[in-house]
Amino acid sequence: MANIFSSSIGKKFVMSISGAFLLVFLLLHASINLAAVASEEAYNMACHFMDTNILIQIMVPVLALGFVVHIVYAIILTLHNMKARPVKYAVGNQAEATFASRNMFVLGLIVLGFLTIHLSHFWAKMQLQHFVGGTATENPYLLVKTTLSNPANAIMYLVWIWALWFHLSHGFWSAFQTLGASNQIWIPRLKVASYIYATIIAVSFTIVPLYFVLFAK
Amino acid sequence: MNLTLKIWRQANAKARGAFETYNVSDISPDSSFLEMLDILNLQLVRAGKDPVVVEKGCRGPVAFDHDCREGICGMCSLYINGRAHGPDDDITTCQLHMRKFKDGDTITIEPWRSAGFPVVKDLVVDRGAYDKILQAGGFISVNTGGVPDANAIPIPKPKADESMDAAACIGCGACAATCKNGSAMLFVAARVSSLALLPQGKMEAARRAKAMVAKMDELGFGACTNTQACEAECPKGISVAHIARLNREFLSAKLKD
Numbered sequence A: 001m002a003n004i005f006s007s008s009i010g011k012k013f014v015m016s017i018s019g020a021f022l023l024v025f026l027l028l029h030a031s032i033n034l035a036a037v038a039s040e041e042a043y044n045m046a047c048h049f050m051d052t053n054i055l056i057q058i059m060v061p062v063l064a065l066g067f068v069v070h071i072v073y074a075i076i077l078t079l080h081n082m083k084a085r086p087v088k089y090a091v092g093n094q095a096e097a098t099f100a101s102r103n104m105f106v107l108g109l110i111v112l113g114f115l116t117i118h119l120s121h122f123w124a125k126m127q128l129q130h131f132v133g134g135t136a137t138e139n140p141y142l143l144v145k146t147t148l149s150n151p152a153n154a155i156m157y158l159v160w161i162w163a164l165w166f167h168l169s170h171g172f173w174s175a176f177q178t179l180g181a182s183n184q185i186w187i188p189r190l191k192v193a194s195y196i197y198a199t200i201i202a203v204s205f206t207i208v209p210l211y212f213v214l215f216a217k
Numbered sequence B: 001m002n003l004t005l006k007i008w009r010q011a012n013a014k015a016r017g018a019f020e021t022y023n024v025s026d027i028s029p030d031s032s033f034l035e036m037l038d039i040l041n042l043q044l045v046r047a048g049k050d051p052v053v054v055e056k057g058c059r060g061p062v063a064f065d066h067d068c069r070e071g072i073c074g075m076c077s078l079y080i081n082g083r084a085h086g087p088d089d090d091i092t093t094c095q096l097h098m099r100k101f102k103d104g105d106t107i108t109i110e111p112w113r114s115a116g117f118p119v120v121k122d123l124v125v126d127r128g129a130y131d132k133i134l135q136a137g138g139f140i141s142v143n144t145g146g147v148p149d150a151n152a153i154p155i156p157k158p159k160a161d162e163s164m165d166a167a168a169c170i171g172c173g174a175c176a177a178t179c180k181n182g183s184a185m186l187f188v189a190a191r192v193s194s195l196a197l198l199p200q201g202k203m204e205a206a207r208r209a210k211a212m213v214a215k216m217d218e219l220g221f222g223a224c225t226n227t228q229a230c231e232a233e234c235p236k237g238i239s240v241a242h243i244a245r246l247n248r249e250f251l252s253a254k255l256k257d
């Protein structure tokens, strides 16, 4: 393990492990959200489960740590990479590469920016109280409904979710590649899987604000 | 063809460079890109710009790297209109022909830009960093015997093929030049992968991956974001699948340490 994290590949290793952990978290998050579209009871039950289940409670700080590590290494790697091209080209790079792969940091920053607003919308009213005291909201469903039926909020969520789509459409296969878990045959397959994963996540997330802004009255 | 050329001119490694504009006329579409530059240089020399003694205020001919001019030595470079080795796939700059351009085009020609490849003069960069990475471990130090001995070791055909694909690397530096992170990963991966796939090279694969990656990091190259721009611009079309193998070799070696 000696000085693995000082190497470029070691830092990417941290990026891929933390990123992959966040990919799994998003799957759970998206499925819980869909309960809100099913019914008020289903959603409040799901929230109650998330609030009381011991495993989830253990995972909350781990998740926060996952985000912090991912973001800190994103900054370290991006600065390191900028230093490796001290003089910019006069003509922008025309080589074939996806938009997402070229803009992971900017996309990450967009995700992070909206994430803070998102936490203030929900987490600050639903879960923060477990850590600092006070009473959390009695009816999470009502909170979701009032927040997301506001068109401004709904639009903001949609922009956020589709920026995330781009981040995931590259991040998913990139994590496999970084870990060395790919080859000539699997690279194209993993890229297809990337788009499928990103689309499943983005569509599941999109359904909720769309449902509340259009139908919840 | 009549063309306008915007070329990066820089007197030496320490000088400040700038673009200068030149016009060339009557260029045959069948001439190669480097021949077009030869014609420009002849024009500059005839106009009184001494090829050897560069007087004050006179820049002389444009310096650019080249050697074999048949796509095998890896000496030519040039970042042409935003692409390493110019607007064509799977070729080196010396294999680029003027028919890829249109009459009246403006062509911008820049040197490789990478912290690991400092500009020496005009379009010439120092690619010694790649040699240093190779010297750090891109070899086999056990005695592999003579030619008959090599043939005595059976190697499955798919492995030999994949190894040969990676061994096609000519070390031109287009990967680091085109990578948005200035990363040399495709070069290092090609060397590590081509040797790791063969029984003679496999023994030292872990040491080789660690030494070459350490050198690559030390010399100021960036980290890989898996954009695959390197594969798109590599004149030999070397696959990023070799980068996956390098990651595998490196991470398993480091985790065992």
Ligand code: HEM
Binding pocket: A012, A015, A016, A017, A018, A019, A020, A022, A023, A026, A070, A071, A074, A075, A077, A078, A104, A105, A106, A107, A108, A109, A111, A112, A167, A168, A170, A171, A172, A174, A175, A176, A178, A179, B223, B224, B225, B226
């Ligand atoms: C739920 C949120 C997120 C998920 C699921 C996620 C997932 C991923 C994954 C799987 C990768 C690929 C890792 C690799 O190439 O090995 C990645 C890369 C990256 N992420 Fe995220 N990420 C998230 C949020 C963020 C945030 C908030 C930032 C903040 C700046 C960020 C910045 C980056 C950067 C810069 C890279 C590319 C690193 C590189 O290849 O050089 N990500 N992400």
Ligand code: FES
Binding pocket: B065, B066, B067, B068, B069, B070, B071, B072, B073, B074, B075, B076, B092, B093, B094, B095
């Ligand atoms: S001059 Fe030898 S490869 Fe171009």
